[in-house]
Amino acid sequence: MHFTINGQSFDVEPDIRTSLLDLLREHVGLTGTKKGCDHGQCGACTVLVNGRRINSCLTLAVMHQDDEVTTIEGLGTPDDLHPLQAAFVRHDGFQCGYCTPGQICSAVGMLDEAAKGWPSHVSESLDDGALTDEEIRERMSGNLCRCSAYPNIVDAIREVADGARDERRVGEEAAA
Amino acid sequence: MTKRPDQPAATARLDASVQGLIGTALDRIDGPAKVTGTARYAFEHQGDAPPLYGHIVGATIGCGRVEQVDAAAARAAPGVALVIADDPRLVSDSASGSEDALPAYTREIGYFGQPVALVLADTPEAARAAAALIRIDYTIADGRFDPPALHDAADPDPPRPLIPNRSIGDVDAAMAGAAFTVDAVYTTPHHMPAAMEPHATTAWWEGDRLTVHTSAQGLSGTQRMIAGSMGVPREQVRILSPFVGGGFGGKTGVVVEAVLAAMAARETGRRVKIALLRRQVAHLVHRRSETHQHVRLAADAEGRLTAIAQESIVSQKPGRGFIEPVAFGSLSLYAAPARRFTQALVHVDLPAASAVRAPGEAVGSFGLEIAIDELAEKLGIDPIELRRRNEPENDPMSGKPFSSRQLLACYEEGARRFGWERRSPVPAIRRDGRWWIGHGMAAAFRGNFTVESRARVTLAPDGRATVETDMTDIGTGTYTILAQVAGEMLGLPARDVAVVLGDSALPVSAGSGGSFGAGSSGSAVALACQTIVERLAERMGVEPDAMTLKDGHAIAGNRRVPLADLLGGEALSVEGHATPGAHTRSVAQASYGAHFCEVAVDAVTGEVRVRRMLGVFDCGRVLNLKTTRSQMIGGMIWGIGYALGEEGVIDARTGQFVNPDFGEYHIPVHADVPHLDVHFVGEADGWANEVGAKAAGELGIAGAGAAVANAIYNACGVRVRDMPITLDKLIAGLPEA
Ligand code: FES
Ligand code: FES
Numbered sequence: 001m002h003f004t005i006n007g008q009s010f011d012v013e014p015d016i017r018t019s020l021l022d023l024l025r026e027h028v029g030l031t032g033t034k035k036g037c038d039h040g041q042c043g044a045c046t047v048l049v050n051g052r053r054i055n056s057c058l059t060l061a062v063m064h065q066d067d068e069v070t071t072i073e074g075l076g077t078p079d080d081l082h083p084l085q086a087a088f089v090r091h092d093g094f095q096c097g098y099c100t101p102g103q104i105c106s107a108v109g110m111l112d113e114a115a116k117g118w119p120s121h122v123s124e125s126l127d128d129g130a131l132t133d134e135e136i137r138e139r140m141s142g143n144l145c146r147c148s149a150y151p152n153i154v155d156a157i158r159e160v161a162d163g164a165r166d167e168r169r170v171g172e173e174a175a176a
Numbered sequence: 177m178t179k180r181p182d183q184p185a186a187t188a189r190l191d192a193s194v195q196g197l198i199g200t201a202l203d204r205i206d207g208p209a210k211v212t213g214t215a216r217y218a219f220e221h222q223g224d225a226p227p228l229y230g231h232i233v234g235a236t237i238g239c240g241r242v243e244q245v246d247a248a249a250a251r252a253a254p255g256v257a258l259v260i261a262d263d264p265r266l267v268s269d270s271a272s273g274s275e276d277a278l279p280a281y282t283r284e285i286g287y288f289g290q291p292v293a294l295v296l297a298d299t300p301e302a303a304r305a306a307a308a309l310i311r312i313d314y315t316i317a318d319g320r321f322d323p324p325a326l327h328d329a330a331d332p333d334p335p336r337p338l339i340p341n342r343s344i345g346d347v348d349a350a351m352a353g354a355a356f357t358v359d360a361v362y363t364t365p366h367h368m369p370a371a372m373e374p375h376a377t378t379a380w381w382e383g384d385r386l387t388v389h390t391s392a393q394g395l396s397g398t399q400r401m402i403a404g405s406m407g408v409p410r411e412q413v414r415i416l417s418p419f420v421g422g423g424f425g426g427k428t429g430v431v432v433e434a435v436l437a438a439m440a441a442r443e444t445g446r447r448v449k450i451a452l453l454r455r456q457v458a459h460l461v462h463r464r465s466e467t468h469q470h471v472r473l474a475a476d477a478e479g480r481l482t483a484i485a486q487e488s489i490v491s492q493k494p495g496r497g498f499i500e501p502v503a504f505g506s507l508s509l510y511a512a513p514a515r516r517f518t519q520a521l522v523h524v525d526l527p528a529a530s531a532v533r534a535p536g537e538a539v540g541s542f543g544l545e546i547a548i549d550e551l552a553e554k555l556g557i558d559p560i561e562l563r564r565r566n567e568p569e570n571d572p573m574s575g576k577p578f579s580s581r582q583l584l585a586c587y588e589e590g591a592r593r594f595g596w597e598r599r600s601p602v603p604a605i606r607r608d609g610r611w612w613i614g615h616g617m618a619a620a621f622r623g624n625f626t627v628e629s630r631a632r633v634t635l636a637p638d639g640r641a642t643v644e645t646d647m648t649d650i651g652t653g654t655y656t657i658l659a660q661v662a663g664e665m666l667g668l669p670a671r672d673v674a675v676v677l678g679d680s681a682l683p684v685s686a687g688s689g690g691s692f693g694a695g696s697s698g699s700a701v702a703l704a705c706q707t708i709v710e711r712l713a714e715r716m717g718v719e720p721d722a723m724t725l726k727d728g729h730a731i732a733g734n735r736r737v738p739l740a741d742l743l744g745g746e747a748l749s750v751e752g753h754a755t756p757g758a759h760t761r762s763v764a765q766a767s768y769g770a771h772f773c774e775v776a777v778d779a780v781t782g783e784v785r786v787r788r789m790l791g792v793f794d795c796g797r798v799l800n801l802k803t804t805r806s807q808m809i810g811g812m813i814w815g816i817g818y819a820l821g822e823e824g825v826i827d828a829r830t831g832q833f834v835n836p837d838f839g840e841y842h843i844p845v846h847a848d849v850p851h852l853d854v855h856f857v858g859e860a861d862g863w864a865n866e867v868g869a870k871a872a873g874e875l876g877i878a879g880a881g882a883a884v885a886n887a888i889y890n891a892c893g894v895r896v897r898d899m900p901i902t903l904d905k906l907i908a909g910l911p912e913a
Contacts, residue, residue, distance in 0.1 A: 017301040026300065031220035032213015034421070036372045037454040041838035044372060072213035081208060089207035092806045095651030097210030098372040098421030104211060137846040144838055146372045146422050147651045148813035149806060150849040 001065050005030065006074030014061040020054075021045045023061035024071060032072040032101045036144070043143035046102040046109070047071045053109025055142075072101035075108065083163065084108060087156035095147035103143045107157045110139045111164065131161050187860055187868050189665050189709070190702070190797070194726050198664040201802035205670065206419075206655040215419045219376035221389040223447045227378065228257050228296045230440055230450035231303035232433060233310050234289035234459065238831020239319030239525040242283040242292055242312060249309040250295055255302030258444055261293035261310060265439055267405060272429025272462055272530040273497050274397075277404030285314070286493060287527045288832035289459030294436050296444060319525035321831040323466055323491040326522040330489050334521035338501040338535070342573065345514030347472060350483030354474035358550045362471060362543035362897045366824030366833075367464035368457075368841055369532045373421020375461060376451035379437035384408065386441070389416040390434045393423040394687025395646040395680040401430040406438055415646075418678035420688075423650035425531040426461045428689050433460070458836030463824055464532035465490040465500040469543035474514070479555045481512035481566045486543055489520045496528045504536025505621040505878050506544045508764060511568035525831055531689065533814060534874035537622055538881075542818075542899055545618035545882035549889065553601075559617060559886070560587045560596065571764035579763040579863035580870075582794035583619065586770040589857055590617070590792040594772035604893035604911045611776035611785075612911075614891025618882035620769030620793065622875040625692045626756045626865045630683035631700035633662055634749040635708055639728050639739035640672045647677050647685035647697040652873055653803030654693060660800055661698045661867060665705030666739075667725025683751055691767075691871030694799055696754055699866035704752030706866075711750075715742045754866060763863050767870040769793035771812065771883035777892040782903035782910055784888055786816055788850050791880070794858035796870030801856075804872055808854045811876020817844045818877075819884035820900050 003010045005028060012027050021038070024030045024047070033056060036044035040058040047056045048070040076082035081089070084104050094100040114131045122138040136154050145153065190198050209215040216222075235242065245262035260266060266281040268290055281291070293310050297303035320326055333341060351357055377390040386406060392398040395415045403410035420427060433450040441448040452460055467490050474483035488502035503517035532538070552559040567584055570577050591597070599615040600606055606613040631645035643662050649655045659673040666673075676682065686696035713720040716732050724731040728739050772790040777783070791812050798804045821842035827834045835841045860868030881899065889895050894909035 015299055015301045017305075018299070022300060025220070029222065030213075031216060031222075034217075034373070035219075035451070036374070037838050039454060039837060039839065041454075042372065072211075076212055078208035078212050078214060081211065085208075085211040088211045089203050092204065092207075092802045094207075094210055095653075095803075095806055095810060096372065096420060096422040097206075097215055097651065098217065100210050101213045133851070137849070141845040141847040144372065144843060144845055146370055146424070146843060147806075148810040148844065148849070150813060150844070150846050151809055151852050152806060154846070154851075 001062065003064060003069065005069045006071060016060065016062050018061045019057050020059045020061045020064055021056040024056065030071050030073055034098050034101055036099065043106055044099050044102040046106040046143065048105055048109055051112065053106050072105055075104065083160050084156065087159045091152045091156040092149065093153040093156040094149050099143060099145045103145065103153055106140060106143045111161055133158065187862050187866060190867060191860060193664060194724055195664045195667050197660045197670060199798050199801060202656055202660060202670055202800055204653060204656045204803065205659055205675065206649065217373055217419050217421050218378060218389050218391040219449055219451050221378040223380065225447065227447040227449045228298065228444055229300040229303045230437060230448055231295045231307045232291050232436060232450065232456065233293035233295065233307045234456065235285045235292050237285055237314050237316050238288040238321060240285050240317040241315045242285060243315055244313040245292060246311040247293060250306040253302065253306035253309055255297040255299055256295060256306045257298065258296045259293060266291050266294060267432050267435050269528065270429055270431040270460060270462065271401055275401055277401055278430060278432065278435050286525055287459065288830060289456060291432055294440060296440050296448065319831045320523065321525060321826055322828040323522050323524055324468065327468065327489050330520035330522045332520045334499055336497050337499045337519055339504055341518040343516045347483040347485045347514045347516045350474040350514040351472055354482055355477040356475045356551060356554045358471065358473040358547045360471060360547060360897055362469045362546060364467045364539040364542055364899045366466050366826065367532055367822055368824050369424040369426030369461065370841065370843060371422030371424055371426050374452045374454055374457050375431045375433055377434040377437040378447060378449045379441040380447040381441050385412050386438055387414045387416065388434060388438055391420050391427055392417045393420065393427040393648055393650055393689050395648065396684045398430050399680045402435060402438055405435040415680040416678060417648055420648055420650040423688055424533045428531055431461055455836040458833045459527050462528045462530035465492065465529035467500060467502050467539050469502055469540065471543045471547040473547050473551050475551055475555065479557050479562050479565050481510055483514035484510060484512045485516040486540065487516065487518045489522060491522045491524045491526065491529060493526060493528045494523045498530045500529060501536035502540040504623060505541050507573050508571050508766065509544065509619060509621050510566040511572050515572065526826060534622060534877045537874065537878035538818065541618065541879040541882050542885065545879050546885050546897065549616065549886040558601065560591055563587060563619060574764055576762065576764045579765045580796065580859065580861040581768060582857050583768040585857045586768055586792040586794055589855060590770040590772050590790055593853065593855060594790045596772065599890065603890050608776065610779050612779055612891040613774065613776055614887045614889065615774050616883050616886025616890050617770060617772045618879035618886060620771060620875055620879040622691055622767045622871045622878050624765040624767055624864050624870040625690055626699065626754065626760060627686035627692045627696045629686040629696040629700040629754045630751055631685065631697060631704055632683050632749060632751045633701060633704035633708060634747055635666065635739065635743060636747050637740060637743050637745050639743065641666055641668055642674045642676065643701055644676045644682045645685045645697055645700065646680050646682045647693065648688045649677055650688045652688060652693060652807060653800055654697065656803055657694055657698060657799040658701050661701045662705055665702055666708060668728055672728065691873040691875065694872060695865040695867060695869045698799060698869060699754035700752040702752065702866040703754055704750045707750040708748050711748060712742055760863065765864055765870065767793065767795040767872065767875045769875055771880045773883040773887040775884060775887040775891050777888060777906065779910060782906035784820055784901065786850055786884060790853040791876060792855045792857055793875055795872040795875055796858050796864050797860035797868035798856050799867065799869050805854045807873050808876040809852045811874065812852055812880045813844050813849055814877040815880020816848060816884055818899060819881035823900050
């Protein structure tokens with residue numbers, strides 16, 4: 001079978017029982033994606049499939065022929081951090097680091113969902129696009145952190161979200 | 177703070193902070209590796225040849241005997257390399273103390289999930305599928321699964337407690353003669369450490385030498401127990417644990433998977449990887465014992481305590497030594513002439529109990545700090561004022577002076593920052609729409625210990641330093657703070673200090689646990705640096721005190737010499753050895769704090785939301801403002817979890833946890849946690865250790881949950897004494913909306 005992970009091609013013949021998570025960790029050597037529960041309960045395994053966040057432990061590898069999978073390794077490197085990765089370091093949005101790749105991939109997906117105007121459980125209305133701290137917390141609640149870096153994670157995401165919004169505004173102004 | 181003659185000297189250079197590195201909010205130096213997924217944890221160790229995957233098969237009964245095991249179908253299953261079933265090569269339990277080896281395999285089942293077989297296969301899927309084919313026949317016995325039902329038979333004076341039962345004065349007489357009393361029972365349930373990284377090991381042999389990459393808080397005990405279990409000298413065993421995905425006490429010992437991986441690697445000649453499934457973690461790793469706390473307080477009319485008693489009952493599996501030291505944080509918190517702190521023990525057929533973050537304080541603070549809140553209400557005085565009136569002069573247990581104790585400052589600063597004076601002293605007054613709003617506070621206390629620790633510091637010919645120790649960083653920030661200590665002592669920017677941890681081949685450290693890691697391992701680094709400083713001063717031809725080190729240069733008089741020139745092409749390598757030292761016995765040492773919390777309680781459903789929370793702490797010198805603050809918010813959030821959600825529930829028929837995963841064991845999530853404020857008031861405590869840092873990692877949790885509980889009472893007037901405070905316990909008592 002053929003998989004595209006972080007823009008790279010991989011030919012692997014996984015067991016039909018192999019989860020996408022185990023494909024990444026045990027077959028292609030991308031161990032940045034973590035296994036915290038294997039049950040869809042913790043979010044440590046979050047990756048982006050065709051741009052959307054997904055618990056990779058809850059989906060079988062064989063379902064992802066030709067999908068575009070992005071893992072934490074595809075976002076940035078220690079010498080060239082993704083803005084969210086840099087913000088997590090600056091705000092200490094982690095301690096042990098085990099939930100962190102999942103938090104960051106989830107945040108990438110979440111910011112995109114919010115930008116598209118998708119509401120959450122706490123949204124006041126269907127077209128209220130403000131990404132408040134409460135919205136960030138609600139939308140990130142599938143990503144558990146036992147070290148409990150939550151407030152710092154929110155600060156890190158907030159900084160990037162505000163930055164992204166400002167950039168958009170600058171862009172919009174420029175276009176106007 | 178004032179220098180005393182018998183204080184360690186090495187703190188002087190840290191106090192001066194010429195490099196400006198110690199205490200700053202430096203980003204974690206291991207941060208980029210963690211946020212990019214390049215930090216490798218135990219199960220992620222890469223080798224040349226494909227590994228074998230192990231799957232542990234556990235007993236599906238909680239008490240009884242294995243009569244027969246049929247593993248034929250598993251052995252014949254595709255992909256299976258080896259099945260070891262009902263076999264003395266297995267082990268029966270994890271170990272978390274001073275054991276030399278893990279307990280041997282036995283057919284007698286003492287807890288649910290006890291290992292009965294191990295399956296090794298080419299893939300995890302094949303191992304797990306084959307494991308499902310193993311048939312185990314049991315004789316089931318009646319197990320002791322329900323601790324409260326056994327309380328009548330509790331041993332009042334169990335052997336080898338962490339804190340011995342203590343009784344001073346006559347509590348009963350004080351209670352009889354008191355103007356005001358509180359006499360109530362408080363309970364906390366089973367808790368799980370539940371680190372996000374499940375326990376995992378990769379093990380391989382090269383000849384008679386074993387390497388075990390595992391997830392451990394302390395390496396030397398891990399090495400001893402694995403070597404003992406394998407029957408080889410410990411010099412032949414190397415433990416690696418450079419990154420640990422959370423510990424919280426759960427990785428203080430050796431869990432079965434590590435020994436089984438080492439054994440299976442020897443049997444097969446292959447690299448073997450075993451990770452516990454999340455639901456196995458709950459059973460094969462220890463729990464924190466549930467507690468039953470009988471608290472009595474007696475006070476005179478002015479609110480001066482005349483007696484404090486906290487008598488607890490906890491549980492343990494037979495043969496295991498740890499007894500949850502419930503009163504640890506209560507012993508020295510308040511003055512009172514009559515004092516009684518005891519622990520009784522019941523034996524149960526449940527997973528072993530052992531240390532989980534802040535043994536004692538994390539749960540004992542619920543009993544004491546809620547009781548103090550109840551007493552304040554009876555007396556009609558503010559809870560902070562009551563605490564002030566009972567602030568002891570010296571340690572009320574030993575009579576020794578405190579090394580440093582900024583508890584009153586924590587109350588004062590916290591009250592000011594939180595706006596405590598706006599709290600209503602009468603419960604169930606304040607409303608915000610459908611929510612009752614309340615405020616509560618509690619004190620935090622965590623004893624400080626320094627544990628023997630070694631570290632090697634090498635100044636390379638180019639003037640850069642490397643710190644090496646077998647210490648671990650379990651998220652606590654060890655990599656970063658050791659770089660800060662070494663950088664400050666040697667006058668180097670953080671980028672010129674490399675820190676190597678988590679390898680048993682390096683000098684033996686205290687390990688991570690008991691909040692002693694930073695102080696102990698930091699002291700070893702400071703001592704090593706101090707010797708290097710003396711040698712550099714010799715080369716400068718001056719006394720060490722006359723030499724300043726900054727930005728890679730030695731400065732004395734009007735000379736400024738690059739370290740590389742002083743080193744003359746040769747490295748300087750020194751091992752530092754920190755020991756508790758004689759001075760630590762002459763004073764009582766602890767960290768302190770005060771938690772303040774605002775909650776909202778839904779007037780109809782009883783749902784509780786924490787709206788804001790503040791912690792003010794005295795933990796001596798803060799080595800890194802950013803990582804220490806993170807430790808505190810982590811602890812405070814654990815307090816929220818203990819107050820509102822966490823509860824390990826045992827099926828009293830089978831002895832298994834019915835909620836052994838994150839779906840049903842409810843740890844806090846993003847939506848449960850507001851912005852948290854943290855503030856530090858402490859100063860370097862030269863009595864504590866060479867770096868002046870007191871216990872931090874567990875301080876944040878002590879009392880945090882009690883502050884939440886007290887705020888809930890203040891909000892809605894319902895006093896819940898059984899944790900966690902779920903809405904079913906509030907709803908019947910809620911005032912008419
Ligand atoms: S490992 Fe996938 S959600 Fe926990
Ligand atoms: S950083 Fe440890 S679990 Fe989140």
